[in-house]
């Protein structure tokens with residue numbers, strides 16, 4: 001049967017076209033990694049790449065039987081350079097798939113180009129709500145979260161703790177704005193009030209004046225979104241200003257993920273909400289953590305998990321199209337039907353292509369974000385504005 005189909009295919013195609021069609025399905029797959037390798041999010045980009053590579057290594061250097069070739073671009077978390085960077089990967093390097101990125105502003109530029117060109121894109125971190133909202137497309141997927149998800153789940157947690165008056169503080173860009181919006185939606189629905197929204201431009205870390213404002217406002221609690229190098233500095237400055245002892249600090253879990261070595265005692269006891277924790281203690285997560293630690297001599301974090309799962313999603317899609325990435329509808333159908341066996345716990349992909357996943361409440365104990373419990377079970381992003 002297989003020979004018959006191949007004979008028919010051979011009759012229909014010239015020898016050159018036939019060999020290139022076969023090569024498309026069986027040859028190397030070119031993966032374009034567009035991630036930050038410098039700046040405040042550099043460690044996040046490296047962890048995502050490590051996670052992605054780990055999945056490939058665990059499968060003999062292949063994804064669904066195809067060898068993988070990587071092309072890398074440092075996007076510097078700079079939205080102004082994003083369109084040029086992504087066009088280089090697509091037009092100069094001819095990548096088959098784009099994996100990127102960390103920063104929401106850069107990811108929105110990537111999503112626009114991916115949508116316009118039909119290039120397959122898997123976002124392994126950036127939470128920009130628009131990517132799986134108004135910009136959603138059959139060829140765009142996310143292995144991480146929407147900014148709304150940890151924000152909304154945090155709002156429910158902080159309300160349940162009995163806090164009534166909250167000040168928020170974050171970077172003024174899509175991720176910060178959307179995280180705070182999600183928080184506010186849930187917190188105010190439960191009767192709380194966000195009394196002040198403080199922000200500073202990304203990636204500034206001059207927090208002093210804002211911390212003075214928080215001390216003067218005397219809220220019941222503070223909610224924050226910071227990540228990477230900025231999160232390290234914020235947690236240290238919050239403690240140094242004497243606020244940690246008087247005003248409880250909450251955050252989406254990026255505040256303390258991949259940062260605990262640098263934050264030390266200043267992070268101890270902080271409670272945050274995220275789709276991963278260091279002590280899930282499941283067989284799947286323990287195996288992943290051991291494999292990651294052995295390979296990279298580092299402890300994994302949420303970013304490593306998201307990179308690993310981006311590779312898993314690509315493998316699932318490739319399997320569904322038998323290696324032929326031109327079959328976009330079939331690729332999407334395979335990913336939409338899958339249950340991804342993630343170290344964070346199994347998750348599915350929504351119609352808008354965002355993970356439907358549990359949100360965990362975690363507490364910093366020593367060098368770990370230990371699991372306190374499930375803050376929100378199977379939380380689905382509302383995908384506002386997605387028409388697909």
Ligand code: BEZ
Pocket residue numbers: 041102103104105125126127128147175227228254
């Ligand atoms: C973002 O820009 O979407 C983002 C950056 C770092 C951590 C989480 C989200």
